[in-house]
Amino acid sequence: MEIDPFIFRLSIFILSIFIGYYVVWSVTPSLHTPLMSVTNAISSVIIVGAIIASLSGNDDAIFTSSSIYGFLAIILAAVNIFGGFLVTQRMLAMYKKKKKDK
């Protein structure tokens, strides 16, 4: 009997939850705010769905009822991607070690 591809995706999903579990426990508590902003940025990878949706039309009908939702989603996800990564970078740049010599 053949295995449904869904099962493979489900396996990836479950294993990723475990990876996430162990990786996130190793995040130092002082970086929990950057953790939130970076997870926020990467979850915007949902933009791939938005791109597929927005390119569903053709040259004659770029803006169909479904592609408009896609374009809107692209804007939202793009705000998140740029905003999320840049604000994380800005925060992380502030974490400095003690200067040895004063």
Next chain:
Amino acid sequence: MSANLSAILYLVSGILFILALRGLSSPETSRQGNLFGIVGMIIAISVTFLSVGNFSSGFIYVLIFLAIGGSIGAFIAYKIPMTAMPELVAGFHSLVGLAAVLVAISAFINPEAFNLGSPGNIKLASLIEMAIGAAVGAITFSGSIIAFLKLQGIMSGAPITFKGQHLLNALLLISILILTYYLCSTQLSNLFWILVAISFLIGFLIIIPIGGADMPVVISMLNSYSGWAAAGIGFTLENTALIITGALVGSSGAILSYIMCKGMNRSFFNVILGGWGGSEQSTNNQSKEQRPVKSGNADDAAFLMKNASSVIIVPGYGMAVAQAQHALREMVDTLKKNGIKVSYAIHPVAGRMPGHMNVLLAEANVPYDEVFELEEINNDFANADVAFVIGANDVTNPVAKTDPQSPIYGMPVLDVEKCKSVLFVKRSLSPGYAGIDNDLFYKENTLMLFADAKKMTEDITKNL
């Protein structure tokens, strides 16, 4: 681009996202981690363009909208003050949620574009995944909007409760399940729209009863939801990058909520069912008698600190409100010049989001190796001369260790009272968020400094 190749490249970007989170295990590796995340995102987006392969004029619009969103995001990222980070994160979560809803709607209207069948005849599994993605996305969206409004102060942080609230929420959740079932058997688009509308309503209803200081839990929880929404959409699109990322973000948010709940010694359900603070207040007022309080001024505080050999600073949300982090750093610099050892003690739930205080201190150029977590530093209070509590309250309340009747009993607190002397900067004697009196105020060795946190810190620096 072949489907296999793009699947492998999506896997690569998923792995880069894992490395991005892994990097956050220490500040040194974190910046590199962020870079991995950016590369992963670029790969995912480029692969999508190549695998769709439709370079019609629609493609130009995609780039235009990407640029519009990107510049808005970049603008916000550079302008936002660090004290507003909780609002920003809540706002960003709402965008992920809404994007998930939009993608799900688009897939429902035009399933052919996603290879999911035809309208009215969508594959069963895809339809369920779509419904889950849309519902969780909608809950994330409206919940985050409420969290944003509460954090921003546009909406009162006080919990909003009414009779039958939990029953209503439960009924709505059940109705979502029933709707999903009927949606799958009938494929009626109206059911889909009702499902989305009810989900928006649920998100709104579950966040309004939760009070301002529970926001660390709420933000982490919504972070988790945004991940599950992304994963739901990932299943619909059969996209590994999305599935991996969704799972990572989902578990990350869940762990953060767990840590925050543990920091308050409350169960997750206790927080979610909400309404802390409001009801407790009334029971405590009657037992309140006038107890003597020692209060002092900046001069007294400066005198105490000058004669100390070690000082521990305990910052809380009040420091963020007063924007006192830079003034605090200046004070500490002066203390250090006088050869006094200074460290910072951070309670897990200090502030309005996980790690809030650490970011503010980092912004004020406080080296991160002077900042300690509760477990690391709690034993040091007994050996320290002065504890300087600025903007924190409930997290220092010794009642949590002594009075089993207290609502915060059992919550881990900073052992501030073990210091030789305690300086407590506060505007008035009013109780903190939990609505209970802080015993620390009346201790023999506590000196209350009634003033705005920033002004008081500046005055102390002048007097040092």
